[in-house]
Amino acid sequence: MLDLAYVRKHFDEVAERLGRREPGLSVEPLREGDARRRELLVEVERLKQRRNEASRDIGRRIKAGEDVAGLKQEMREVGDRIGALEQELAEVEQRLTQFLETLPNLPHATVPSGQGEQDNRVERSWGEPPQYAFEPKPHWDLGPELGILDFERAARMTGARFALLIGDGARLERALIQFMLELHIAEHGYTEVLPPFMVNAGALFGTGQLPKFEADLFKVQPHDYYLVPTAEVPVTNIHADEILDADRLPIGYCAYTPCFRSEAGSYGKDVRGLIRQHQFNKVELVRFSAPESSYDELERLTGHAEAVLQRLGLHYRVVTLCTADLSFASAKTYDLEVWLPAQRAYREISSCSNFEDFQARRAKIRYRPEAGAKPRMLHTLNGSGLAVGRTLVALLETYQQADGSVIVPEALRPHLGGQERITPR
């Protein structure tokens, strides 16, 4: 959520920056609503002051044995007036915040303007696309042929966009999770957390999924809980409603969770394979930072995610998302795109974002710059480190051999009991 006080002071700048994301997005309702709100507030508070003073006076007079009937009657009338004004104030405030909550974050100055994927800016790449003396197979053929991946049985027990991993497939997925977590806690300084896989509406509001994107979520009835669409939600909310001491920052948490997404509106897109599932595993990195250093933290976080791909020897590139591709709450996002040999394409495998104080304001996450100072909103960041299912896809396709087997990259072998190769069973 944007800071209303900031919008008020920098109205044209805010309009211009929002316009970079969504041409024609008007912030005019804020100007009117804000002015009316302050008008009403001043009047209500003036009347309340009067009533508070009179009430104290009534107490004193009663003790002194004086008659207060007239004053009481007068205050009853003031009370009615306050009630009427407060009702209007509540309506104005509701309209104001409801509108404010629908506005996306302001893009950072370094975010390129654009209309879509084609306008994302490639920053760098690592490694080279591997070459094959044979036609590389897509993972949706490789996996079933190896007997480690089964879409048909998953569809039978659940439905479309679910997968069943078997044998070395299940073990490989688990090894990847273990490998990623160990890397982040042992070498990158993260604290591991294992959060609930369901959250309430308040947590989802805090990170920005609600109220606008309810259709993307799985709701658990009759409890009004939601399955987590990403660990970002529970982990960012760890410090909701808290005021942290500055010397605790930056804080880094990493978490493994399954993620659940309804993928409403993505019909016909990526229907084959593991790329787009209703349930997938992810290791998530979340950082809490002082505002001054959050863009340094974004570079650091992105590097932590990149390290996973480098250790696994997977070719990838880093792109800065343009304004059109930026998610609702993000001020700046780097996507890591891994190379998928069979599809001859780069596919997103990690998304690293700085939300600045957008989520912090919604979730009320603050810090105290120094002892005795006023609390300030801190900055939140997160990034996948990495999407596990997509990593499995990249491994299978990248390390496939002519005989249909798949070599296990060296970094992963300790987590697979030393196994070097996956062969058909």
Next chain:
RNA sequence: GGAGGGGUGGGUGAGUGGUUGAAACCGCCGGUCUUGAAAACCGGAAGGCCGCAAGGUCUCGCGGGUUCGAAUCCCGCCCCCUCCGCCA
């Protein structure tokens, strides 16, 4: 699911419908003392909103009600604890 108890400031914990935004203690910050520290003593310190400021206003789990006035009374909801039932 049933029965009972409870939610007050960073923590523990008082609080009679009327200068109680809130005692006390612990912790924290500043000062005095000290070579330095500890101890002792003195002082300071909740958060939001409106305002240049002075100041005002709101907040004692959340929402509503009674009243001139609610942390205190009433109603609903949420959460925590104990016991019973069920269960990994």
